[in-house]
Amino acid sequence: MSSTHCNVVVLIGGNGSNLQALIDKQSPHYTLAGVISHRPEAYGLERAKNANIPTTVVSHQAYHSRSDFEAALVQALDNYQPDLIVLAGFMRILSPDFVKRYPGKILNIHPSLLPKYKGLNTHQRVLDAKDQEHGVSIHFVTEELDGGPLVAQVKIPVLLNETVESLTQRIHHVEHGLYPTVVEWYGQQRLKCQGNTVTLDQERLKKEGRELTLIDMQGMVS
Numbered sequence: 001m002s003s004t005h006c007n008v009v010v011l012i013g014g015n016g017s018n019l020q021a022l023i024d025k026q027s028p029h030y031t032l033a034g035v036i037s038h039r040p041e042a043y044g045l046e047r048a049k050n051a052n053i054p055t056t057v058v059s060h061q062a063y064h065s066r067s068d069f070e071a072a073l074v075q076a077l078d079n080y081q082p083d084l085i086v087l088a089g090f091m092r093i094l095s096p097d098f099v100k101r102y103p104g105k106i107l108n109i110h111p112s113l114l115p116k117y118k119g120l121n122t123h124q125r126v127l128d129a130k131d132q133e134h135g136v137s138i139h140f141v142t143e144e145l146d147g148g149p150l151v152a153q154v155k156i157p158v159l160l161n162e163t164v165e166s167l168t169q170r171i172h173h174v175e176h177g178l179y180p181t182v183v184e185w186y187g188q189q190r191l192k193c194q195g196n197t198v199t200l201d202q203e204r205l206k207k208e209g210r211e212l213t214l215i216d217m218q219g220m221v222s
């Protein structure tokens with residue numbers, strides 16, 4: 001990464017609303033160099049095209065093995081020369097070999113307060129457990145699924161009569177503020193990850209990452 005330029009490649013598989021939030025941010029500190037989808041029908045591809053961002057489809061269904069799929073993914077990624085890979089609705093598990101190629105360079109957003117509720121159906125699991133709070137986490141990706149070091153979390157209260165639908169909507173709203181904020185830190189070279197150590201402005205982050213509120217993010221992203 002040169003001192004002024006950070007090439008970001010976004011990996012998607014669906015609607016791409018987080019991609020849209022990154023597009024809308026229009027930061028001078030990073031360029032959205034490409035979008036790769038593992039599903040050809042992902043609506044996020046349209047969003048990228050509308051923003052004149054190059055796209056590539058690497059359909060997981062076109063490959064017989066995970067290693068063949070990942071070899072194609074590596075080739076597609078390397079064409080865009082990524083400084084940072086942003087997972088945003090990319091629904092494939094990445095192998096340790098893949099992750100090791102890009103140490104400290106892959107971010108993921110997950111709709112729970114990790115380490116709680118790794119994996120899928122997080123909103124339903126929060127409701128089933130009658131939790132009083134829920135939230136969003138961003139972490140660097142390591143070989144452990146949803147287990148890499150945390151960068152930031154935002155908590156929201158679980159309201160009375162909350163449903164999976166209402167939580168989905170409220171969590172998305174948080175995600176759309178949080179992801180651009182964290183990618184901006186990386187683009188500004190303030191955020192770094194070495195092994196399991198994450199630093200922001202040279203200060204080592206605590207286990208939960210930086211705790212932010214929606215109000216913090218409005219200040220930072222505007």
Ligand code: GRF
Nearest residue numbers: 014015016017018089109111
């Ligand atoms: C987000 O809720 C994110 O937390 C999860 O996948 C969803 C992607 O949504 N990893 P979108 O495609 O960005 O709208």
